[in-house]
Amino acid sequence: MRRFIAVVGPCVLLFAAVLLIAPLIGDRGLSLRGILSGASTERDILVLVRLPRILFGAFVGGALAVAGVLFQALLRNSLATPFTLGISSGSSLGAVIAIWLGLDVAFLGFPVILFAFAGALLTVALVFFIARSSGGLPTFTLLLAGVTLNFIFGALVLFFHYSSNFAQSYLMTTWMMGSLNVVGYTPWVRAVPIVLLAIVFVIVMSPKLNLLAAGEDWASTRGVNVHRLKTFSYFIGSVLTGAVTAFSGPIGFVGLVVPHSLRMIAGPDHRILVPGSFFLGAAFLVLCDTAARTILSPTEIPVGVITALLGGPFFIALLKRKPGELW
Amino acid sequence: MTGAPVYRIDDLRFAYAQTPVLNGISTAIHVGNFVALVGPNGAGKSTFLKILAGLNRRYAGTVEFDGTSLSKVALRDLARRVAFVPQETHVVFPFTVNQMVLMGRAPHQSASLFDSGIDIERAEEAMRLTDTLDLGKKAFTELSGGERQRVVLASALAQDPEVLLLDEPTVYLDLKHQIHFYDIVERLNVEHRMTIVSVTHDVNLAARYARRMIAMRAGQFVADGLPESVLTTENLYEIFEVSVAVFKRTDGRGSYIIPA
Numbered sequence: 369m370r371r372f373i374a375v376v377g378p379c380v381l382l383f384a385a386v387l388l389i390a391p392l393i394g395d396r397g398l399s400l401r402g403i404l405s406g407a408s409t410e411r412d413i414l415v416l417v418r419l420p421r422i423l424f425g426a427f428v429g430g431a432l433a434v435a436g437v438l439f440q441a442l443l444r445n446s447l448a449t450p451f452t453l454g455i456s457s458g459s460s461l462g463a464v465i466a467i468w469l470g471l472d473v474a475f476l477g478f479p480v481i482l483f484a485f486a487g488a489l490l491t492v493a494l495v496f497f498i499a500r501s502s503g504g505l506p507t508f509t510l511l512l513a514g515v516t517l518n519f520i521f522g523a524l525v526l527f528f529h530y531s532s533n534f535a536q537s538y539l540m541t542t543w544m545m546g547s548l549n550v551v552g553y554t555p556w557v558r559a560v561p562i563v564l565l566a567i568v569f570v571i572v573m574s575p576k577l578n579l580l581a582a583g584e585d586w587a588s589t590r591g592v593n594v595h596r597l598k599t600f601s602y603f604i605g606s607v608l609t610g611a612v613t614a615f616s617g618p619i620g621f622v623g624l625v626v627p628h629s630l631r632m633i634a635g636p637d638h639r640i641l642v643p644g645s646f647f648l649g650a651a652f653l654v655l656c657d658t659a660a661r662t663i664l665s666p667t668e669i670p671v672g673v674i675t676a677l678l679g680g681p682f683f684i685a686l687l688k689r690k691p692g693e694l695w
Numbered sequence: 696m697t698g699a700p701v702y703r704i705d706d707l708r709f710a711y712a713q714t715p716v717l718n719g720i721s722t723a724i725h726v727g728n729f730v731a732l733v734g735p736n737g738a739g740k741s742t743f744l745k746i747l748a749g750l751n752r753r754y755a756g757t758v759e760f761d762g763t764s765l766s767k768v769a770l771r772d773l774a775r776r777v778a779f780v781p782q783e784t785h786v787v788f789p790f791t792v793n794q795m796v797l798m799g800r801a802p803h804q805s806a807s808l809f810d811s812g813i814d815i816e817r818a819e820e821a822m823r824l825t826d827t828l829d830l831g832k833k834a835f836t837e838l839s840g841g842e843r844q845r846v847v848l849a850s851a852l853a854q855d856p857e858v859l860l861l862d863e864p865t866v867y868l869d870l871k872h873q874i875h876f877y878d879i880v881e882r883l884n885v886e887h888r889m890t891i892v893s894v895t896h897d898v899n900l901a902a903r904y905a906r907r908m909i910a911m912r913a914g915q916f917v918a919d920g921l922p923e924s925v926l927t928t929e930n931l932y933e934i935f936e937v938s939v940a941v942f943k944r945t946d947g948r949g950s951y952i953i954p955a
């Protein structure tokens with residue numbers, strides 16, 4: 369309990385600080401007086417442009433970080449990410465097909481989101497049915513099925529990309545780089561209840577995730593129905609990843625670097641890791657996106673570039689710490 | 696010294712992908728007994744133990760645990776009464792020893808996210824018994840083989856079990872740690888009346904600690920009784936297909952074998 373507060377507390381504080389400061393940063397300065405003076409451009413920028421984007425970023429970052437924790441426990445591999453089992457290439461394929469068909473080419477709107485989500489669901493179902501064998505859901509088969517589908521869908525994405533015109537090709541590339549550039553609160557807000565519910569489930573499951581992460585027989589002989597837990601974890605993690613990716617495109621590194629860093633600092637207890645990763649992931653992605661939209665302002669850098677550039681060196685620095693300092 | 700049957704097994708059969716592993720085993724294991732299962736590789740010892748542990752439910756025949764068909768006992772209920780120690784525990788994530796031992800409390804915990812005072816008390820008691828208290832804050836992944844196996848035993852004891860199932864628990868330990876490990880198990884058996892079933896390749900160690908020895912070969916029991924009665928040159932030739940010499944210990948505490 370004390371440890372929970374000592375680790376999750378700072379994560380929440382960081383999250384709150386980032387959420388307070390990020391809206392004030394941008395190519396146009398906002399003054400408190402301008403915001404509070406009723407209807408004004410400054411107020412509109414804050415409420416209609418920056419806040420939705422920041423809240424969306426927090427939502428995506430938190431969900432991907434929790435999905436990362438979940439897949440790492442499920443696959444017992446700290447290098448697993450929400451995209452290891454093919455969800456990003458599945459939703460990319462969906463998005464690319466929607467663009468290729470010319471549905472809503474003007475800007476990446478609802479049909480693309482729908483197709484991307486359908487692509488993710490298709491991947492999730494395919495991987496599950498390939499990996500499901502008489503003996504349950506073997507981790508190795510799951511990994512193999514996911515990686516194979518990743519390749520197949522990646523090839524299909526390349527094919528559609530190749531056979532499209534320049535305008536479509538540009539949109540496809542933009543989508544696959546991932547972006548938090550939303551305007552207003554619809555339609556992504558509809559995914560919020562589903563994702564929050566999924567995260568609550570993961571928190572409730574977290575003591576069992578500890579047992580699963582320590583080993584399947586270890587968990588079984590301590591009373592966990594391993595097959596049910598694995599199936600449940602797989603689908604919850606997939607819903608988290610698929611729902612978020614449909615709106616943002618695949619944003620890499622958050623699901624890897626956030627859980628992994630927190631595990632190195634605070635240890636692998638999932639009761640702490642799950643809520644901690646949510647707040648840390650949310651703060652991390654908002655921070656990265658703030659950099660993405662301001663560094664080369666008025667041009668934007670794809671946020672995925674920033675997550676990798678910011679997260680990568682930090683991650684290496686953590687890896688190079690002596691083992692004794694890690695927890 | 697032994698009480699009611701805790702396991703009752705009748706015509707137990709198991710096949711792994713058409714290959715028969717257990718060919719009709721019938722026996723009973725009684726409360727407070729210390730049973731050693733010996734036999735060559737592939738005899739079905741570990742398979743049998745895993746069925747008792749609830750890890751393998753695809754068997755045919757009858758296995759009753761405390762009068763109820765084992766297939767009807769929920770894993771969680773079984774885990775409150777039966778604990779299992781495997782040959783080796785390989786963990787990817789750096790859980791601390793305290794965390795590993797506290798995980799043994801899982802079958803007793805309700806939906807609460809945190810460990811209760813009782814959980815911590817029981818875990819500490821288990822660590823005292825296994826001499827692992829001073830390892831508490833260390834990462835399990837950094838321990839030596841002997842320390843790891845003691846921690847796994849502590850985690851099993853934190854379950855508060857009536858039955859302890861051991862699957863070649865000392866196979867990767869040096870002599871000192873082998874003896875240390877079985878000394879603890881013997882104390883649990885004598886002082887806490889815990890039922891012990893241990894699979895082992897070390898016939899001499901089994902003969903020293905167990906009070907009942909079952910020899911398995913090709914999925915069947917070929918000898919069953921006091922260790923001294925099982926350890927005969929003829930039996931051992933039949934079981935292992937090698938000639939051994941059997942000696943009685945001068946202190947009267949059973950027999951030991953060496954290659955002939």
